[in-house]
Amino acid sequence: MISLSRGEGFGAEVQRRILMGTHVLSSGYYEDIYLQAQKVRRLICEAYKKLFGLFDILISPVSPDNHATALKKNDEHDPLQYFQDFYTVPPSLAGLPCLSMPMGKDEETGLPFALQLIGNHFQEDQLVNTANSLEQHFKTKKGEQ
Amino acid sequence: MASDDTLPAGWQMVIGLEVHAQISSASKLFSGAATAFGANANEQVSFIDGALPGMLPCLNIVCVEKAIMSAHALGGEVNRHSVFERKNYFYADLPQGYQISQLQEPLMRGGKITISSEDVASKDIAIERMHMEQDAGKSLHDMLVGKTCVDLNRSGVALMEIVSQPEMHSPDEASLYVAKLRSILRAIGACDGNMQEGSLRVDANVSVRREDAALGTRCEIKNLNSLRFMRQAIAYEARRQLAIIDADGEVAQETRLFDADKGETRSMRSKEEAHDYRYFPDPDIPPLVLSAEYIASLKAGLPELPDARIARFIAEHGLSLYEASLLAEDSYIAIYFEDLVGKVEGLSAKAVANWMAGELFARVKEHDVDLSKLVSDFGLSATRAASLLSLIGLDKISARAGKVILDKMLEDSTASAASLVEKLGLQQLGDTKELSPLLEKLLAENSEQVVAYRDGKAAVFGWFMGQAMQLTKGRADPKVLSRLLRELLSGNKK
Numbered sequence: 222m223i224s225l226s227r228g229e230g231f232g233a234e235v236q237r238r239i240l241m242g243t244h245v246l247s248s249g250y251y252e253d254i255y256l257q258a259q260k261v262r263r264l265i266c267e268a269y270k271k272l273f274g275l276f277d278i279l280i281s282p283v284s285p286d287n288h289a290t291a292l293k294k295n296d297e298h299d300p301l302q303y304f305q306d307f308y309t310v311p312p313s314l315a316g317l318p319c320l321s322m323p324m325g326k327d328e329e330t331g332l333p334f335a336l337q338l339i340g341n342h343f344q345e346d347q348l349v350n351t352a353n354s355l356e357q358h359f360k361t362k363k364g365e366q
Numbered sequence: 367m368a369s370d371d372t373l374p375a376g377w378q379m380v381i382g383l384e385v386h387a388q389i390s391s392a393s394k395l396f397s398g399a400a401t402a403f404g405a406n407a408n409e410q411v412s413f414i415d416g417a418l419p420g421m422l423p424c425l426n427i428v429c430v431e432k433a434i435m436s437a438h439a440l441g442g443e444v445n446r447h448s449v450f451e452r453k454n455y456f457y458a459d460l461p462q463g464y465q466i467s468q469l470q471e472p473l474m475r476g477g478k479i480t481i482s483s484e485d486v487a488s489k490d491i492a493i494e495r496m497h498m499e500q501d502a503g504k505s506l507h508d509m510l511v512g513k514t515c516v517d518l519n520r521s522g523v524a525l526m527e528i529v530s531q532p533e534m535h536s537p538d539e540a541s542l543y544v545a546k547l548r549s550i551l552r553a554i555g556a557c558d559g560n561m562q563e564g565s566l567r568v569d570a571n572v573s574v575r576r577e578d579a580a581l582g583t584r585c586e587i588k589n590l591n592s593l594r595f596m597r598q599a600i601a602y603e604a605r606r607q608l609a610i611i612d613a614d615g616e617v618a619q620e621t622r623l624f625d626a627d628k629g630e631t632r633s634m635r636s637k638e639e640a641h642d643y644r645y646f647p648d649p650d651i652p653p654l655v656l657s658a659e660y661i662a663s664l665k666a667g668l669p670e671l672p673d674a675r676i677a678r679f680i681a682e683h684g685l686s687l688y689e690a691s692l693l694a695e696d697s698y699i700a701i702y703f704e705d706l707v708g709k710v711e712g713l714s715a716k717a718v719a720n721w722m723a724g725e726l727f728a729r730v731k732e733h734d735v736d737l738s739k740l741v742s743d744f745g746l747s748a749t750r751a752a753s754l755l756s757l758i759g760l761d762k763i764s765a766r767a768g769k770v771i772l773d774k775m776l777e778d779s780t781a782s783a784a785s786l787v788e789k790l791g792l793q794q795l796g797d798t799k800e801l802s803p804l805l806e807k808l809l810a811e812n813s814e815q816v817v818a819y820r821d822g823k824a825a826v827f828g829w830f831m832g833q834a835m836q837l838t839k840g841r842a843d844p845k846v847l848s849r850l851l852r853e854l855l856s857g858n859k860k
Contacts, residue, residue: 222458223456223458243644246454246644246646247642247644248642248644251644251646255646
């Protein structure tokens with residue numbers, strides 16, 4: 222019952238990630254992979270802590286290649302697909318509040334372009350206020366372009 | 367001890383117990399759903415217990431408090447930093463696909479339980495650890511043919527798992543351990559210890575060995591839910607293993623279940639290879655960090671524990687170890703006893719204890735209830751019982767009359783002891799002015815017996831007592847009667 226329902230409900234990539242998670246927690250792999258990853262995560266958190274000692278908000282693009290890979294024919298095993306998360310995964314690992322805001326369209330491709338704003342822990346209000354100000358400054362609010 | 371319970375000379379049973387005790391709290395360990403026993407199936411299941419996507423656990427601090435108090439009561443060391451981990455496995459009654467438990471950093475380490483009885487000399491059984499975890503739901507295989515029904519009411523209820531060292535060597539020792547553990551947890555209100563309802567369950571690890579040899583291979587017998595079954599299961603399992611060894615075989619390490627109807631243990635049906643539970647700290651739950659002050663404050667708030675109360679009953683009330691154990695182990699009974707002692711006139715605490723152990727407990731058994739039901743449903747509060755006992759203590763009625771009155775008091779929960787005495791005419795005759803004429807008449811009518819007594823036939827005294835009792839319809843105060851009779855018989859003329 223369990224394998225049938227999970228096979229039915231989850232797509233290939235989700236199943237892949239669940240199996241990966243199970244694998245790294247397994248006896249014999251936990252210390253080398255999962256525990257090490259948790260230590261690297263701690264380093265990422267500390268790097269952000271230093272940055273937020275200097276800055277209030279960090280910005281980056283959301284898509285690293287402006288959707289070029291995402292628009293390719295859907296090939297599940299293209300490793301570049303994992304690269305799509307390049308800017309969004311690190312702050313997520315650190316548990317930081319993030320916000321993605323549309324900034325207009327790419328002149329060449331006509332595709333929408335988005336900016337990621339990253340705030341410090343529990344500073345969601347500052348994050349939203351900053352995005353609000355940017356939106357007003359660049360007049361990028363939907364319907365106002 | 368039954369011969370079934372012991373092994374041949376030179377052989378020793380080695381028993382370790384893992385006790386799962388449900389924590390008495392209004393809601394579950396990580397969800398707000400109710401924990402009350404006996405609800406209809408799946409009526410006490412929150413979204414968290416049903417593991418609906420996105421639901422996050424929220425720790426119930428009451429459960430933590432009771433677990434810490436239990437740790438103190440068991441003499442264990444509370445870890446200031448403990449971690450909740452996921453124990454991953456698939457089963458239909460485990461909607462999360464994992465049980466939140468504690469492995470590497472449990473709430474408590476160490477501790478001990480002292481057991482003693484008339485047959486077993488006082489002994490300490492060491493505890494290895496105690497941790498908190500979620501209970502699973504229930505799978506019911508017998509409700510529908512060919513199907514298993516799942517009830518998630520129990521899913522997520524807080525459990526304490528208390529693991530002993532393998533220091534017990536007989537079914538009796540195991541039974542004493544569980545009984546003492548149960549009474550300690552009940553005394554502090556951490557667990558109601560009701561094995562029939564599943565509040566307390568035992569897994570027994572049993573192996574056998576020649577005395578002083580290395581430990582043998584052990585088998586685990588799971589989910590024993592009564593002391594009687596636990597004793598039977600342990601005894602059977604030890605003999606089963608010995609039979610294998612005697613036949614030059616090797617005991618296989620396995621998990622077994624106890625079949626109560628057959629009185630045997632059997633291997634669990636679908637046993638997969640040793641599970642890799644892939645324990646890892648639950649990312650949704652931060653580590654439990656407790657301050658030393660908080661831990662200490664809970665220790666200060668502990669009520670009197672059973673062992674301390676037993677010792678106090680012996681010292682303060684002059685009870686024997688047996689009497690004290692009988693009355694002090696359960697808080698409700700202990701409080702009732704001391705309440706009685708405070709209210710009864712004319713009887714020593716020991717006499718009150720005897721009355722409880724004899725008359726009162728007999729009535730409890732007869733009506734197939736427990737003491738609290740006798741109080742609530744039959745109105746036998748300590749105050750009401752004390753009024754009866756005071757009548758005995760002040761020689762207003764005999765002990766024998768007291769038995770009759772007690773039964774009447776149970777039949778009619780509003781009738782007072784005094785009114786029943788009046789109504790039934792059971793007042794004790796202790797007035798010498800009333801008794802003397804009766805006795806003199808008795809002696810006068812039986813002059814031959816009087817002569818026989820004075821000639822040295824002491825047994826005649828008993829006959830006279832019997833006759834006098836009959837004359838007074840059993841109401842004479844035996845002490846007064848005996849004294850008067852002796853005086854009259856030995857020739858104290860009026």
